[in-house]
Amino acid sequence: xxxxxxxxxxxxxxxxxxxxxxxxxxxxxxxxxxxxxxxxxxxxxxxxxxxxxxxxxxxxxxxxxxxxxxxxxxxxxxxxxxxxxxxxxxxxxxxxxxxxxxxxxxxxxxxxxxxxxxxxxxxxxxxxxxxxxxxxxxxxxxxxxxxxxxxxxxxxxxxxxxxxxxxxxxxxxxxxxxxxxxxxxxxxxxxxxxxxxxxxxxxxxxxxxxxxxxxxxxxxxxxxxxxxxxxxxxxxxxxxxxxxxxxxxxxxxx
Amino acid sequence: xxxxxxxxxxxxxxxxxxxxxxxxxxxxxxxxxxxxxxxxxxxxxxxxxxxxxxxxxxxxxxxxxxxxxxxxxxxxxxxxxxxxxxxxxxxxxxxxxxxxxxxxxxxxxxxxxxxxxxxxxxxxxxxxxxxxxxxxxxxxxxxxxxxxxxxxxxxxxxxxxxxxxxxxxxxxxxxxxxxxxxxxxxxxxxxxxxxxxxxxxxxxxxxxxxxxxxxxxxxxxxxxxxxxxxxxxxxxxxxxxxxxxxxxxxxxxx
Numbered sequence: 154x155x156x157x158x159x160x161x162x163x164x165x166x167x168x169x170x171x172x173x174x175x176x177x178x179x180x181x182x183x184x185x186x187x188x189x190x191x192x193x194x195x196x197x198x199x200x201x202x203x204x205x206x207x208x209x210x211x212x213x214x215x216x217x218x219x220x221x222x223x224x225x226x227x228x229x230x231x232x233x234x235x236x237x238x239x240x241x242x243x244x245x246x247x248x249x250x251x252x253x254x255x256x257x258x259x260x261x262x263x264x265x266x267x268x269x270x271x272x273x274x275x276x277x278x279x280x281x282x283x284x285x286x287x288x289x290x291x292x293x294x295x296x297x298x299x300x301x302x303x304x305x306x307x308x309x310x311x312x313x314x315x316x317x318x319x320x321x322x323x324x325x326x327x328x329x330x331x332x333x334x335x336x337x338x339x340x341x342x343x344x345x346x347x348x349x350x351x352x353x354x355x356x357x358x359x360x361x362x363x364x365x366x367x368x369x370x371x372x373x374x375x376x377x378x379x380x381x382x383x384x385x386x387x388x389x390x391x392x393x394x395x396x397x398x399x400x401x402x403x404x405x406x407x
Numbered sequence: 408x409x410x411x412x413x414x415x416x417x418x419x420x421x422x423x424x425x426x427x428x429x430x431x432x433x434x435x436x437x438x439x440x441x442x443x444x445x446x447x448x449x450x451x452x453x454x455x456x457x458x459x460x461x462x463x464x465x466x467x468x469x470x471x472x473x474x475x476x477x478x479x480x481x482x483x484x485x486x487x488x489x490x491x492x493x494x495x496x497x498x499x500x501x502x503x504x505x506x507x508x509x510x511x512x513x514x515x516x517x518x519x520x521x522x523x524x525x526x527x528x529x530x531x532x533x534x535x536x537x538x539x540x541x542x543x544x545x546x547x548x549x550x551x552x553x554x555x556x557x558x559x560x561x562x563x564x565x566x567x568x569x570x571x572x573x574x575x576x577x578x579x580x581x582x583x584x585x586x587x588x589x590x591x592x593x594x595x596x597x598x599x600x601x602x603x604x605x606x607x608x609x610x611x612x613x614x615x616x617x618x619x620x621x622x623x624x625x626x627x628x629x630x631x632x633x634x635x636x637x638x639x640x641x642x643x644x645x646x647x648x649x650x651x652x653x654x655x656x657x658x659x660x661x
Contacts, residue, residue: 192638275646278642279643279646281639282635282636308640309639312639379656380536381537381538381656382535382536382538384535385535385563387561388533388536391646392649395649396653399650399653399654402633402635403599
């Protein structure tokens with residue numbers, strides 16, 4: 154049975170400061186729980202689920218017996234962030250990424266203050282599809298363990314490393330490597346014509362103001378998605394990211 | 408001053424059946440009102456705006472004097488769909504697209520039951536950027552005049568023709584033209600390697616179940632965005648659309 158302390162603890166994790174303090178985040182629903190079990194079993198801290206979920210996946214769940222607590226729908230509603238709670242909720246350990254790993258990557262996305270949770274989740278999902286080596290998010294970006302981000306990432310968060318660093322920290326870590334920084338801007342070379350040198354970091358700017366000035370001065374190249382209709386103003390940030398990632402991967406393959 | 412009948416009429420337009428009955432839809436906010444004035448001035452039926460908006464754009468608005476009613480913020484709140492109403496609200500005429508126009512287009516998107524308003528709006532915005540000739544949406548797709556669709560389309564709805572037809576109607580209209588139907592599926596030829604023959608219709612399927620069987624049997628080619636990570640399941644529908652549109656336009660240009 155859920156204690157009041159359990160409920161209080163789980164609910165506290167809807168805030169970034171408590172996620173960081175306790176090094177845990179929350180995922181919800183059948184699909185996300187299965188993604189955890191298959192792709193990040195070691196990170197499962199606790200699973201609260203309905204009896205029908207336990208029965209349905211009894212075999213897959215047998216390895217995690219001591220971490221599972223079967224609860225009622227009434228209890229699930231007390232800890233869920235969803236309007237319609239779905240099957241269960243799990244606590245997951247936040248993985249401490251190894252900063253040195255960044256140095257061995259070939260194609261990295263740097264997100265400079267992406268603020269919309271839907272955009273962030275969609276970018277993580279897209280980068281996972283294209284097997285981008287890792288994503289680095291600036292400290293002012295939306296938290297990647299925000300429930301709406303996790304929802305739009307569709308489990309991809311378990312398959313692609315995501316680090317949180319400001320650009321100058323990144324640049325310090327990578328300072329002695331001959332890595333290129335390309336930035337997505339309105340006035341650069343066409344993404345279809347640019348040469349891509351690896352290892353490569355592609356920088357995506359904030360939804361309203363684009364890439365910050367302090368980063369622009371560090372770029373090796375400015376690149377642009379050609380606009381075929383001069384009357385349009387911009388593309389959605391997750392759309393622009395997907396188009397450039399697709400183009401880089403197409404060319405990388407050659 | 409707004410009458411009760413005005414309020415009732417405007418509010419009724421939040422439902423598709425009344426939009427169709429009266430052939431009007433609602434847009435809101437400074438940006439969307441300006442897009443109307445610049446890109447679709449003939450379609451403006453009525454503008455309700457705050458005095459400060461009228462003053463700020465007095466020159467641009469002078470052509471529409473008899474269509475403008477200055478209202479108070481209290482009145483705007485009565486007719487707005489937004490939590491925080493912004494500057495004003497306008498009634499716009501639904502444009503009856505000319506069915507024959509489809510026959511002269513070179514690159515068309517067909518959306519087979521796209522249900523998410525955010526996806527629909529984002530697809531319209533992206534297609535506008537790439538100057539796709541038109542978008543055709545199936546009758547079971549989310550209504551393109553749904554306020555959330557209009558919000559994510561960022562005014563692009565005024566710059567790209569959008570028709571509503573089921574696929575068999577489209578096929579009847581185009582039956583005697585040598586137009587190709589390509590469908591986005593999981594098991595087709597790579598979008599990077601496929602040849603694109605124009606005139607071309609690219610079919611995008613529903614978010615969960617993909618392209619309907621009745622359309623699959625009519626396709627000239629199945630195309631696929633290569634998956635670089637075998638563990639991922641799918642891409643978001645608006646992301647997949649953007650990637651294929653970018654690729655078609657890159658190749659069309661050559």
